[in-house]
Amino acid sequence: MNILIVDDDLVDRKLIKKMLISDGSHHHDITEVTCVSEGLKAIEDTHFDIILLDYNMPKEDGIEMLIEMRAKPKLGNTAIIMISSSENSALAIECIEAGAQDFLPKGDITRDSLNKALIYAKKRFEAEQRMHNSYLAVKHMAERDQLTGLSNRYHFEEILKVMIANNKRAKNCVALLALDLDNFKNINDTLGHSVGDEILIQTVERIHSCLRQNEGFARLGGDEFAVIIGGICNINQIGMIANRILAEVSKPFLHEGRTLNCSVSIGSALYPNDATESHELLKCADIAMYRSKQSGKSRISFYKEQYQYEFSRRVDIQNSIKEHIEEKNFRLFYQPVYCSKTQIMTGVEALIRWPDTTVNYTPDEFIPIAEECRLIAPLENG
Secondary structure: OEEEEEOOOHHHHHHHHHHHHHOOOOOOEEEEEOOHHHHHHHHHHOOOOEEEEEOOOOOOOHHHHHHHHHOOOOHHHOEEEEEEOOOOHHHHHHHHHHOOOEEEEHHHOOHHHHHHHHHHHHHHHHHHHHHHHHHHHHHHHHHEOOOOOOEOHHHHHHHHHHHHHHHHHHOOEEEEEEEEEEOHHHHHHHHOHHHHHHHHHHHHHHHHOOOOOOOEEEEEEOOEEEEEEEEEOOHHHHHHHHHHHHHHHOOOEEEOOEEEOOEEEEEEEEEOOOOOOHHHHHHHHHHHHHHHHHOOOOOEEEOOHHHHHHHHHHHHHHHHHHHHHHOOOOEEEEEEEEOOOOOOEEEEEEEEEOOOOOOOOOHHHHHHHHHHOOOHHHHHHO
């Protein structure tokens, strides 16, 4: 085994080394250092199977090195046995909970006990690594969108919280872009979901090409995406990135020799100008994105408070339409139609009007919403 001894006591190091060398059944390559900083440098240059780490040292305690190693993505990739002149059981528990594989009081160390501890610690660490790798694999699956490999909604919201916290300390702005593909449902309905999936994958590649490496990018669901841009100093930065995305996505897609056209609508919200909480910022960006949809699609809209009122009003109208259709509350008026020459009535025109309620909406407001929400057919039949 390749073993590192981290201990400031020369006598203790020599004693441990003597026990390791006297074990004729195993060959060990032994490296000695006297402090935590030397230990950390040693593991950067060399891989060790086992670290024998003294708990109590003058400058830094060994447990600080233990915690730093276990904070690394691969757990430091080394088994650790803590050693101490103390036989305090609470100290032993503290070391094990911090990530050590074993704890040996120096007064109890013998050749046999040390040899057993080395073998058990190495095997225990290998088992812990397998469990940790399984956990990381499950965590990755839980945080990623399976089709595109991007962060999913849950992971994205966690990233957004961290990004806001970091930029709050640096007193920088954070921009959030909400993106939604235009007319994507038509591609899925006419050409199938496999073609739709291919368009989504190509779209992600195009958007990636417009972003810096440190910008968060996620698929929130369906054809909805989001991008976090940190360190914003000027709103023009947002417009430049958004316009690059608009230009890239609007380029024709090719599938089996067929040209397909798709575009994207983008809404932008800014922390802390528009919202100070992550969920509110996402809501503002969504509202701005819907504004882009209503304004003709394939464009970017920056959030304004007015959009919040318009969005809320639209949602209220949509919900009320559904309710009044079910209860058959809409009113019909019949307007006679006369021939201008003969003054004879040639027919009637049916005019639908909002129910007689406290809040009233005109046909030019609720009919377009009914059409967009696919409620126009039940409205006409009701």
